[in-house]
Every structure is written in structure tokens, then in C-alpha cells.
Amino acid sequence: MDETKLENEQEISVSSDTRYTANPIRVTRREFLRSSAVGSAVAVGGALACTPAPTPDADPPSGAAAAIDDFSLEEMTVDALQEAMASGEWTARSITEAYLTRIEQVNLEGPALRAVIETNPDVSVLAAELDREREAAGPRGPLHGVPVLLKDNIDTGDRMTTTAGSQALTGWVPPVDSGVAARLRAAGAVLLGKANLSEWANFRSTRSSSGWSGRGGQCRNPYVLDRNPCGSSSGSGVAVSANLAAVAIGTETDGSIVCPSTANGIVGIKPTVGLVSRAGVIPISHTQDTAGPMARTVRDAAIVLGVLAGTDPNDPATADSDTRGLVDYTPFLDADGLRGMRVGVARRFLGFHEVVDQVVESAIAAMESAGAVIVDPVELRPIAGASPGEFTNLGGAETQVLMYEFKAGLNAYLARRGADAEVRSLADLIAFNERNAETEMPYFGQERLLEAETKGPLTEPRYLAALAASSRLSRAEGIDRTMDEHRLDAIIGPTGGPAWVTDLVNGDHFGGSSSQYPAASGYPNITVPAGDVHGLPVGLSFFGRAWSEPTLIRIAYGFEQTVQARLVPRFIPTLT
Numbered sequence: 001m002d003e004t005k006l007e008n009e010q011e012i013s014v015s016s017d018t019r020y021t022a023n024p025i026r027v028t029r030r031e032f033l034r035s036s037a038v039g040s041a042v043a044v045g046g047a048l049a050c051t052p053a054p055t056p057d058a059d060p061p062s063g064a065a066a067a068i069d070d071f072s073l074e075e076m077t078v079d080a081l082q083e084a085m086a087s088g089e090w091t092a093r094s095i096t097e098a099y100l101t102r103i104e105q106v107n108l109e110g111p112a113l114r115a116v117i118e119t120n121p122d123v124s125v126l127a128a129e130l131d132r133e134r135e136a137a138g139p140r141g142p143l144h145g146v147p148v149l150l151k152d153n154i155d156t157g158d159r160m161t162t163t164a165g166s167q168a169l170t171g172w173v174p175p176v177d178s179g180v181a182a183r184l185r186a187a188g189a190v191l192l193g194k195a196n197l198s199e200w201a202n203f204r205s206t207r208s209s210s211g212w213s214g215r216g217g218q219c220r221n222p223y224v225l226d227r228n229p230c231g232s233s234s235g236s237g238v239a240v241s242a243n244l245a246a247v248a249i250g251t252e253t254d255g256s257i258v259c260p261s262t263a264n265g266i267v268g269i270k271p272t273v274g275l276v277s278r279a280g281v282i283p284i285s286h287t288q289d290t291a292g293p294m295a296r297t298v299r300d301a302a303i304v305l306g307v308l309a310g311t312d313p314n315d316p317a318t319a320d321s322d323t324r325g326l327v328d329y330t331p332f333l334d335a336d337g338l339r340g341m342r343v344g345v346a347r348r349f350l351g352f353h354e355v356v357d358q359v360v361e362s363a364i365a366a367m368e369s370a371g372a373v374i375v376d377p378v379e380l381r382p383i384a385g386a387s388p389g390e391f392t393n394l395g396g397a398e399t400q401v402l403m404y405e406f407k408a409g410l411n412a413y414l415a416r417r418g419a420d421a422e423v424r425s426l427a428d429l430i431a432f433n434e435r436n437a438e439t440e441m442p443y444f445g446q447e448r449l450l451e452a453e454t455k456g457p458l459t460e461p462r463y464l465a466a467l468a469a470s471s472r473l474s475r476a477e478g479i480d481r482t483m484d485e486h487r488l489d490a491i492i493g494p495t496g497g498p499a500w501v502t503d504l505v506n507g508d509h510f511g512g513s514s515s516q517y518p519a520a521s522g523y524p525n526i527t528v529p530a531g532d533v534h535g536l537p538v539g540l541s542f543f544g545r546a547w548s549e550p551t552l553i554r555i556a557y558g559f560e561q562t563v564q565a566r567l568v569p570r571f572i573p574t575l576t
Contacts, residue, residue, distance in 0.1 A: 068110055068571065073098055074243050075568060078146055078300045081246060085134065085145050092134070092145030093127040096190050099147050103193075103244050111225050111571040115238035117152050117216045119193035121159050127190050142303050144188030149248040151236050152194040152216075153201055154291065155280035156181045160191075164282045165199040165213025167440055168423045168432040174416075178280025179312040180249060180291045187307045192245055195235030201256060202232035203284050203406055203452075205444040207507035210234055210259075214440045218502060221263060222569035223536055227499035228508065230263035232256040236294045237264040241569055247295045247304050253284040253402065254519035255496075257292050258527040262495035262539030265529050265567050267301045267560070268294045269553075270515075272546045273522030275325045276305075277312035283409035285402045286317070287467065288519055296566060298528060298557040302329040305549065324547045332550045337558030339371030341489045341551075343542075344378035344482065349493035352512030356494050359531035359538045363492075363563065370562045372555075375486045380517055382477040390462075391469035394478070398520045400466035407452045426453050443504040474521035483545060490542045490555050495527040498536035518543040526556045529565040534575060537567060 073081075073095065084090040100119060107116050120126070130145045139145070150156065153164045155174035163169035177185060184191060196216035202208055210231035211219030219234040221227040222242040229238045233250025237260030240248045250257040252270045261268030269292045276291050283289055293304035309325035311318045345364060350357050368374050382392075391397035407426050414424045423429050430449050433440045455463070482491065497511030518525035523546050530540035540559065542552050560566075 068106055071098075071102055071243055073102075073246075075296060076246065077297055078142055078246055078295075078303050081146055082139070082142060082144070085139075091127070092130045092190060093124055095145065096123055096127040096147050096192065099192060099245055106242060106571075107244065111220065111222065113222060113238050113242055113244075114211075114217045114219045115196055115229075115235040115242065115244060116149065117163075117165070117194045117196050117213075117235065118160060120156075120191055123147075123190060123192055130188055130190065133188075140186075140188035141307070143184065143307055145190060146188075146246050147190045147192040148184055148304075149192050149195045149236060149239050149245040150181065150184075151197050151233050151248070151250050151291075152213075153197060153251060153282035154178050154180055154194075154249060156191055156194075158191070160194055162194070162282065163215055164201065165197050165215045166429075167214045167436060168429050170215070172417065172421075174280065176280070179277025179315060179318075180281065180308060183277070183308055183310065184249075189307070195233070195239055195248055197234055197236075198231035198256075200449075201251065201253065201282070201284055203253070203402070203448050204446050205507070206447045207444045209443065209502055209504050210508050211238075211502070212443070212504070218504070220502070221499045221536075222571055223265065223567070224499065224572050224575055226501055226574045227536065228263065228502045230255075230259040230496065230499065233260045233268075233294065237261055237266060237268070240264070240266050240294050240296060242571075247293060247300055249291055249304075249308075250294045251281055251289065251291045252519065253288045254398070255513055255515035257294060258495050258515050258525055258539070258541060259513065261294055261527045262529075262537060263499045265532075265537030265539075265569065266294055266296050267298050267529070267556070268292065268527050269301045269305055269549070270518065270525040271305065271309070271549060272324075272524045274317040274319070275321050275524075275547070275549070276308045277310075277315045277318050279312050279314035282413055283406070285405040286409055287401055287405060287470075288398075288522060290522075298526075298553065298560045299330065299333055301526075302333060302553050302557075305329050305553075326550065329550060329553050332554040333557045334554050335558060335561040336371070337554035338367050338562065339558075340373065341371075341555050341558075342373045342375055342487055343367060343555065344486050344488045344491045345374065345376040346380050346482075346491050346493045346514060347377040348380060349512060349514040353497045353533070355533045356497050356512070356538055359533070360492075360494050360540065363530045363540050363559070366562050367559060370558060372558075375488060378482050378486050378488070378491060380478055380482055380491070382473050389465060389469060391466050391473075394470065394473040394516060394520055397466045397469040397473060398516065400462065401470050403448075403452045404455045404458055404460070404463040404466075406448075407455050408458055444507060470520050474517050475523075478517050479521055479523055479543070480545065488544070489551050490544045490548075493541050495539035495541040498533035498538060514541045514543075522546065524549050524552055526552050528556050528560050529567070530559075530563060531565050532567060535567070535572070537565075
């Protein structure tokens with residue numbers, strides 16, 4: 001499930017100004033000035049501003065699969081990249097430039113994945129500085145010199161813009177790093193660029209197409225190009241899966257990390273709300289929003305999570321992160337991690353697709369054979385008569401919470417912009433979209449923005465009632481009750497169905513999902529590739545109590561090592 005479907009159950013000196021910008025109107029190849037994929041400095045031309053009218057529907061290349069050059073770093077893990085830099089075989093700069101070449105070949109050219117909106121104009125200089133630092137003092141940690149993409153709703157205090165995919169924020173360069181970007185930068189990561197997303201984290205329309213933004217166009221699934229990548233962290237999921245970066249950062253309100261992770265065959269961790277700072281992230285809901293890692297392996301995701309976790313004075317929700325979170329989650333990576341773990345099967349999330357059910361049944365059998373204690377079934381339903389008041393359905397309560405909090409949070413974020421900015425409130429955004437409907441709303445509207453604008457302050461009784469109901473139904477009467485009753489270490493369910501054919505006319509075609517309970521509760525959720533349906537990946541979700549990331553990582557890693565279900569995408573135009 002994505003954020004649009006909630007009611008169904010969100011000081012450096014450089015010599016040149018170089019930037020790659022996804023241009024959703026006119027695709028002009030910008031030549032890379034390099035002698036080789038790992039050679040000298042890269043100059044990537046491209047205007048900062050986006051041209052106005054998107055053309056995201058160019059036909060994918062014909063043939064069985066898109067022809068793409070072999071990539072030396074394909075499927076390279078964070079550990080392998082560190083080993084290559086330690087040995088001198090690669091440098092942070094050569095690795096970075098190899099990924100830039102890869103982006104040039106497949107993002108707007110070739111299969112035209114449209115996963116990356118722009119690259120960091122200072123990236124080669126930054127990488128070279130990190131190489132000098134490694135030589136002089138050694139690496140800062142496991143991410144030193146490793147290229148990372150960030151979703152385009154995460155502020156970076158450099159020369160990259162942050163727009164949530166909207167032309168309304170074209171040219172907006174935040175003055176400081178978000179908490180997430182600051183931690184990555186401090187860890188020595190190379191901030192490679194910004195990833196495309198479902199515009200406004202898919203909180204704009206009830207009939208949106210996941211992965212579409214006015215700025216970036218329609219992002220494509222790398223397994224089958226006419227299929228949807230899900231969202232809203234679409235570009236992050238596609239980029240990692242297609243090896244455009246080692247790892248990426250997504251954000252989730254409900255499903256926006258785990259859904260694009262399952263659709264693109266990768267691992268995604270949606271942490272406990274409060275483990276990772278949200279300061280400097282364009283918000284939907286302060287109750288449910290969180291950033292998290294997206295990677296090709298559980299180990300890589302765990303490494304990134306340890307870097308991201310920690311208290312940020314700019315986000316009060318993180319007050320307990322230093323005591324409840326960890327700086328290193330890798331000690332919990334046990335190949336035998338399933339043994340003795342009590343895992344509950346939430347069958348309410350099955351039944352929407354028979355082959356997905358088969359994947360889940362195979363996963364259950366694999367976990368049992370690896371020593372897990374399977375409790376089947378468990379019920380994630382409120383106790384009869386225990387939920388009085390207007391909101392007795394989690395979906396209805398959650399939707400109201402998000403509507404109220406989106407207006408309050410977005411108005412606060414946009415107010416940070418200068419007094420001369422055209423868009424400084426939700427009302428300004430709605431008016432901008434109406435004035436620029438031809439380019440911002442060519443396929444779907446802004447029904448969610450309009451509804452959110454009608455909401456009052458966060459002191460209104462209806463908001464407070466919805467917030468209380470959402471918390472109670474998802475926590476005390478949901479995950480906590482179920483785990484107490486069955487003495488569980490984790491609950492599982494299918495993360496989602498196989499990717500659907502992208503449909504800009506009717507919008508998304510979601511099958512099923514298990515993201516809502518961990519999303520509404522603010523509890524952690526990890527998805528791991530579990531199998532496929534006709535070559536389209538399907539993931540299994542592991543979720544549990546607040547701050548239970550160590551246990552979930554142990555279980556998820558044990559499952560990953562048991563099933564080894566990750567598939568490398570082949571960029572097939574369509575299923576036949």
C-alpha cells in the first residue's frame with residue numbers, strides 16, 4: 001500500500017558547476033567528459049531548472065531486454081566496496097564516476113528508468129577529498145566513500161535542490177542539511193544525487209501513478225519497464241535495484257519504503273518512528289513519517305541504519321534514539337537467526353493473489369526448516385467492542401490523522417522559504433498547481449491537497465479522536481496485543497503484489513499490502529525479497545514492536561540467507 005491508498009486499509013570550492021538534471025520534457029544527452037568509466041573528473045551538464053511539460057510516456061526500448069553495457073560494480077555490497085578501496089583497486093572517486101556513467105546509460109537513455117532527478121554537482125570533488133582523507137587517516141566507517149542517493153524530499157545543504165518532485169519547488173536549495181544528510185555526510189558517504197519519487201510522497205491525488213512527478217516524469221520498474229515501481233520512494237528503489245547507487249534513502253508514511261522495495265526486489269527498512277531524524281524532510285505526518293535505508297542486502301541496510309540512527313535536537317521524536325537505538329546493527333546479522341524465533345503469520349494480508357500466496361507458503365516452510373517456530377495464524381484485529389467512538393476502522397482514523405498533519409507540517413516546512421517564494425503554504429501549492437495544470441496535473445489531480453486544506457488546527461477534537469483511535473487500533477489492540485497473546489518475535493505478511501502495468505489514465509492498481517499496522521503504529525517493518533511472480537519480485541515483511549530492529553534484522557537476515565531470492569533486473573520492455 002502507498003500513501004494514496006490509505007482509506008483501503010506516506011564549505012567546498014569547486015572549479016565548475018556540474019549537475020545532472022532529469023528533464024521531463026526534452027531528453028538531451030549530456031556528454032560525460034571522461035577518458036574511462038573510472039577516469040578523471042566528470043562534467044555533467046544540465047540546467048538547474050526543469051522545463052515545464054513532462055513527457056514520461058516514451059515507449060520503452062523494443063526487444064527482449066534493453067542492451068546495457070556490463071557494469072563492473074553490479075551487485076557490489078558496501079563491504080565489497082570498502083575492500084576494493086582499501087586494496088587500491090578502486091577509489092571513492094572512481095566508484096562515484098562509475099555510478100555516474102551507469103546513471104547516464106540507463107536513467108534517460110537506454111531503458112530510461114527516470115530514477116534519478118539530479119546528481120550532485122560537487123560529487124567528484126567530494127569523493128576525491130574522501131580519498132585523500134582515507135589515505136591520511138583511514139576511513140571514518142563502513143560508508144566512507146560509498147555513493148548514496150537520497151529521495152528528493154530530503155534536504156541537503158549543498159547545491160542540490162529539494163522539490164518533492166514538484167515544479168512548485170523548482171530551484172529550492174535548502175540552507176542546511178537534513179538530519180539524515182548530516183549523518184551520512186559525517187559518516188563519509190558520498191551524496192551522489194536525488195532520486196525521483198511519487199510527487200509529494202504520493203499525497204496529492206487519489207488516482208495518482210506511483211513514481212510519477214512533474215519534475216521527473218514516470219519512473220519505470222527495471223524488471224519489466226512498462227510495470228510500476230511502486231512508491232513513493234520509487235526512484236530510490238529502482239536506483240538500488242538497477243545498480244545506480246550502492247544504497248539509497250527512502251521515506252515512508254505508509255508503505256513508501258517497503259512497497260518500492262518489494263516491487264524492485266530489494267531490502268527496505270522502515271524504522272521505528274523516532275529512531276531516525278525527520279528534520280529537513282518534507283513531511284506528511286509527524287506521527288508516521290520516517291526515513292530509512294533501501295539496499296540490495298539486509299547487511300547493507302543494517303549498516304546504513306546504524307549510521308542514520310540517533311538523537312537530533314531538531315526532531316523531538318528522536319529523544320530516546322540514543323538509548324533505544326544502536327550505532328551498529330551488524331552484530332545481529334546471524335545466518336542462523338531464524339532458529340528459535342516465534343514468527344506469527346498474519347493471514348488477513350493474504351488472498352489477493354494466488355501466486356503471492358504460494359510465495360508466502362514457501363517462505364513459511366523455509367523459515368520452519370531453518371528453525372523458526374511458526375505461529376499460524378495470528379489475528380491483527382481489535383477486540384470486539386473495545387474501540388468505541390467514531391473511528392472504529394484503522395484506515396479511516398489513519399487517513400484523518402494524515403490529512404490534518406500534512407497541512408500543519410507542510411505549512412511549517414514551506415514557511416522556511418524566503419518571503420519572495422511563490423509557494424509558502426499548502427494553499428499556495430494548490431494555486432500553483434491550478435495555474436500550471438497542463439504540466440503539473442496532466443494525468444491526475446490534487447484531491448488530497450484540497451481535502452487537507454479544509455482541515456483545522458491540531459487542537460480540533462476530530463483530529464485528536466482520530467489520532468487516539470489510530471494509535472489504539474494499531475498498537476494496544478493491534479500489534480502489541482497480538483504479539484503478547486502469542487509471545488511473538490515478529491509478524492509476517494506479503495509486502496505487496498507483483499508490479500502492475502503503469503496506468504496514467506486510471507492510476508495505480510494495488511493488489512494487497514501488510515504495511516498499515518506498522519505504519520500507523522510507528523513500529524518497524526523490514527521487507528526482504530521472497531520470490532517472484534513471472535519474474536516480478538515479491539517481498540515478505542517482518543514487523544514487530546517499537547525499537548525491535550535488532551530482532552527483526554536477525555530474523556530478516558536469517559530469512560534472506562535461507563531463501564536467497566534477490567534477482568538482478570534485466571530491463572525487459574514488457575511481459576509476453
